[in-house]
Amino acid sequence: MTSIQPLxxxxxxxxxxxxxxxxxxDSLGSQTAAxxxxxxxxxxxxxxxxxQEMLADYRAGYPLVTIxxxxxxxxxARNVGxxxxxGDLIIFLDDDIQASPGFIEAHRTAHQKFTECxxxxxxxxxxxxxxxxxxxxxxxxxxxxxxxxREIGHRFSCNEVVSGNFSISxxxxxxxxxxxxxLEVHEDxxxxxxxxxxxxxxxxxxxxxxxxxxxxxxxxxxxRKFQEGKADVMLGRLYPELRPTLLMxxxxxxxxxxxxxxxxxxxxxxxxxxxxxxxxxxxxxxxxWLRLRWFWRRLLDVLMAYWYWxxxxxxxxxxxxxxxxxxxxxxxxxxxxxxLDLSIGLEAAERLLDQARPAxxxxxxxxxxxxxxxxxxxxxxxRGVHLRRILAVDLLPAFRRVLVQAGGDAILGLK
Amino acid sequence: MPTKVLDLDLDQxxxxxxxxxxYTKALALLRWRGRPLGQVTLEVxxxxxxxxxxxxxxxxxxxxxxxxxKRVDQLLIYDYLDWDEVDVxxxxxxxxxxxxxxxxxxxxLRRCLEAFMQLxxxxxEYLVIDNCPSTNETQQIVSAYGDRVRYVxxxxxxxxxxxNRALREARYExxxxxxDDAVPDPGWLRALVRNFRDPSALCVTGLTMPxxxxxxxxxxxxxxSPFNRGFKRKVFDWEKINPVTAVKVGVGxxxxxxxxxxxxxxxxxxxxxxxxxxxxxxxVEMFTRIIRKGYRITYDxxxxxxxxxxxxxxxxxxxxxGYGVGVYATFTYNLIHERExxxxxxxxxxxxxxxxxxFLRCILRRPDCLPLDLVLAELRGCLAGPWNYFRSRxxxxxxxxxDDKHSTVSQRSYxxx
Numbered sequence: 136m137t138s139i140q141p142l143x144x145x146x147x148x149x150x151x152x153x154x155x156x157x158x159x160x161d162s163l164g165s166q167t168a169a170x171x172x173x174x175x176x177x178x179x180x181x182x183x184x185x186x187q188e189m190l191a192d193y194r195a196g197y198p199l200v201t202i203x204x205x206x207x208x209x210x211x212a213r214n215v216g217x218x219x220x221x222g223d224l225i226i227f228l229d230d231d232i233q234a235s236p237g238f239i240e241a242h243r244t245a246h247q248k249f250t251e252c253x254x255x256x257x258x259x260x261x262x263x264x265x266x267x268x269x270x271x272x273x274x275x276x277x278x279x280x281x282x283x284x285r286e287i288g289h290r291f292s293c294n295e296v297v298s299g300n301f302s303i304s305x306x307x308x309x310x311x312x313x314x315x316x317x318l319e320v321h322e323d324x325x326x327x328x329x330x331x332x333x334x335x336x337x338x339x340x341x342x343x344x345x346x347x348x349x350x351x352x353x354x355x356x357x358x359r360k361f362q363e364g365k366a367d368v369m370l371g372r373l374y375p376e377l378r379p380t381l382l383m384x385x386x387x388x389x390x391x392x393x394x395x396x397x398x399x400x401x402x403x404x405x406x407x408x409x410x411x412x413x414x415x416x417x418x419x420x421x422x423x424w425l426r427l428r429w430f431w432r433r434l435l436d437v438l439m440a441y442w443y444w445x446x447x448x449x450x451x452x453x454x455x456x457x458x459x460x461x462x463x464x465x466x467x468x469x470x471x472x473x474x475l476d477l478s479i480g481l482e483a484a485e486r487l488l489d490q491a492r493p494a495x496x497x498x499x500x501x502x503x504x505x506x507x508x509x510x511x512x513x514x515x516x517x518r519g520v521h522l523r524r525i526l527a528v529d530l531l532p533a534f535r536r537v538l539v540q541a542g543g544d545a546i547l548g549l550k
Numbered sequence: 551m552p553t554k555v556l557d558l559d560l561d562q563x564x565x566x567x568x569x570x571x572x573y574t575k576a577l578a579l580l581r582w583r584g585r586p587l588g589q590v591t592l593e594v595x596x597x598x599x600x601x602x603x604x605x606x607x608x609x610x611x612x613x614x615x616x617x618x619x620k621r622v623d624q625l626l627i628y629d630y631l632d633w634d635e636v637d638v639x640x641x642x643x644x645x646x647x648x649x650x651x652x653x654x655x656x657x658x659l660r661r662c663l664e665a666f667m668q669l670x671x672x673x674x675e676y677l678v679i680d681n682c683p684s685t686n687e688t689q690q691i692v693s694a695y696g697d698r699v700r701y702v703x704x705x706x707x708x709x710x711x712x713x714n715r716a717l718r719e720a721r722y723e724x725x726x727x728x729x730d731d732a733v734p735d736p737g738w739l740r741a742l743v744r745n746f747r748d749p750s751a752l753c754v755t756g757l758t759m760p761x762x763x764x765x766x767x768x769x770x771x772x773x774x775s776p777f778n779r780g781f782k783r784k785v786f787d788w789e790k791i792n793p794v795t796a797v798k799v800g801v802g803x804x805x806x807x808x809x810x811x812x813x814x815x816x817x818x819x820x821x822x823x824x825x826x827x828x829x830x831x832x833x834v835e836m837f838t839r840i841i842r843k844g845y846r847i848t849y850d851x852x853x854x855x856x857x858x859x860x861x862x863x864x865x866x867x868x869x870x871x872g873y874g875v876g877v878y879a880t881f882t883y884n885l886i887h888e889r890e891x892x893x894x895x896x897x898x899x900x901x902x903x904x905x906x907x908x909f910l911r912c913i914l915r916r917p918d919c920l921p922l923d924l925v926l927a928e929l930r931g932c933l934a935g936p937w938n939y940f941r942s943r944x945x946x947x948x949x950x951x952x953d954d955k956h957s958t959v960s961q962r963s964y965x966x967x
Binding site for chain 2 (some may be wrong): 538
């Protein structure tokens with residue numbers, strides 16, 4: 136490598152995970168990126184397990200900066216680490232992720248393709264929990280998150296921004312003022328929301344690969360769901376336009392007893408229903424023993440829904456209040472921001488989208504309307520790369536009809 | 551009278567398809583610019599079939615006709631947009647290994663290897679596993695291809711033994727298996743491989759059509775037990791199907807696996823499939839395990855291969871007997887070792903919905919009913935399945951103990967010269 140690489144700063148917030156952190160630091164010692172081309176900043180947040188001692192003794196083959204702070208949360212830790220960064224590119228990496236050798240290089244290359252972007256790397260799960268249906272279910276759920284991001288022309292939503300393996304230029308990070316420390320979870324979604332508002336393109340980079348060692352068991356997953364319930368209310372308060380996209384709204388779309396019952400229990404008799412939830416959780420074991428996967432899956436969904444509603448109930452008094460919150464002031468639905476005429480050619484239309492970055496678009500072919508893509512709350516504004524997916528997946532029958540109207544089958548190369 | 555197998559592209563459908571003397575019917579695979587769409591059965595009139603007949607046959611399909619034309623529309627738009635159906639933004643996997651496991655079928659193997667040579671060269675390696683051969687003929691055929699095809703002899707009999715050997719011998723991470731009596735379409739390999747861009751796909755299967763339907767045995771096989779799993783691409787996992795119903799994801803005659811399958815879910819079960827008392831089922835048991843362990847299997851009809859079914863009636867009877875044995879052997883394994891109680895429902899369902907009605911139709915001499923000897927052969931196979939499984943398990947265990955002894959002895963002699 137002769138060209139001068141811009142310095143990258145890897146920021147790792149950590150909390151009482153010295154062994155895991157050492158594994159992460161080790162993985163950064165065998166990067167394909169030149170040793171002088173990156174630095175690592177570890178922010179130890181309220182560590183009581185000897186992390187500082189481990190760091191003091193750690194002999195890194197790269198510049199390693201250590202910062203200690205009293206438990207202020209991972210958002211503050213990330214902001215503090217980013218503030219100390221010397222590099223132009225900041226790569227946030229979690230302390231339980233082992234980076235692949237090409238990790239830093241891949242993040243850096245991804246940013247060279249765009250003038251400004253935020254890059255999400257891929258991290259595969261390495262579960263440290265016992266083999267079983269829960270581990271399988273967790274893995275399936277995890278891979279599905281990335282499935283969508285892998286799709287060509289995927290339109291990113293703020294809730295796909297995950298901070299565990301994520302890079303952004305220092306300039307952009309400063310401009311949007313970093314992570315919001317008031318959120319315990321979903322702080323990355325909230326950051327995603329501001330990135331989207333600032334029209335920063337979000338890209339997925341499969342080569343920026345890490346291995347996520349995770350030990351979340353069933354109990355941990357319920358706890359996480361509980362926190363998500365709380366965080367969703369907070370996100371909805373910060374961004375009213377996100378309320379229709381929140382899980383609680385989707386759940387309430389299914390009318391009937393089911394959600395009313397679960398949420399009713401969570402709101403009104405939490406002590407009793409917590410006990411019930413624990414009893415039912417043991418039922419998962421029985422269903423798994425019997426290999427009744429379908430029932431197991433349904434029961435898990437019910438329990439997850441319960442703990443989510445328990446989280447919501449921490450922030451709201453009743454289901455009526457939730458419904459008022461979700462029903463809130465109706466958002467003004469405006470017409471499409473721009474008109475896109477495909478008869479100028481696909482490439483030209485893509486360039487136009489890249490320039491205009493509209494939230495919504497009406498697509499035509501000459502005088503014929505193909506359809507329109509409305510603004511989607513929490514989703515990034517349209518880019519050129521989204522166009523073909525829209526036509527091939529969302530608007531396919533209409534597009535075919537219009538092409539026939541516009542130019543007959545000749546356009547499609549039919550005899 | 552035999553049935554002619556036709557391969558028609560709707561984009562270039564000729565006015566007439568002549569030269570069908572000696573056939574009363576035809577089974578036509580329909581494609582659109584190379585991509586399989588569906589199939590129709592046609593009547594041969596005056597030694598030929600004309601274009602209008604094909605279109606009429608499509609219109610007479612119930613729900614499928616809509617599907618076929620919708621699919622044509624879809625593919626037209628995809629071409630116009632230069633859109634990839636497997637729409638992932640990931641690089642193609644590197645070169646792959648193409649493996650064929652064979653045992654004393656030189657004629658079939660020769661045809662299969664010829665078809666391999668028609669595949670576009672993406673740097674793939676060809677591997678022939680010669681399983682417990684009685685002659686050197688296979689070796690001689692392979693040697694004619696020089697460096698292009700690698701020959702490996704596996705002395706222990708068993709299709710699953712040979713498959714495991716192929717996975718171990720393969721130079722590349724992805725191993726595509728084609729049966730020795732099947733002929734892959736030129737687009738077969740690429741269509742299989744593109745699906746491996748999904749990192750969770752541990753296995754990809756393809757569409758298998760009959761190569762010929764020249765005898766009654768072949769026609770009955772295609773009617774009763776086709777390898778065809780439909781014309782829609784599907785991704786299967788444990789949330790979509792019960793693992794013990796994995797027979798619907800494809801067939802071992804046309805499948806590709808990642809070599810890492812050995813570490814992630816284990817090798818093929820050597821107590822199963824041809825060459826052992828269980829006679830079949832090794833592929834399905836592997837599919838079951840992949841699904842059970844949480845990985846994905848993709849079925850992609852674009853990966854097309856043509857299978858020559860058994861020509862002789864007694865071979866067909868044997869095959870169906872063998873399927874009965876294999877299915878019940880894997881059922882037994884899944885029930886006893888994996889506690890898959892759903893097997894009981896599957897078995898009951900199969901009997902109540904397929905086997906018993908077929909038997910009844912035979913007895914009542916309904917038109918077009920399955921010949922009784924085939925029905926009985928399969929039922930006999932099912933009855934023998936569990937017993938044969940235990941027998942096979944025992945002998946496989948004995949063999950592996952013997953192998954272990956061999957290896958310990960050889961290790962000892964190596965360390966203490």
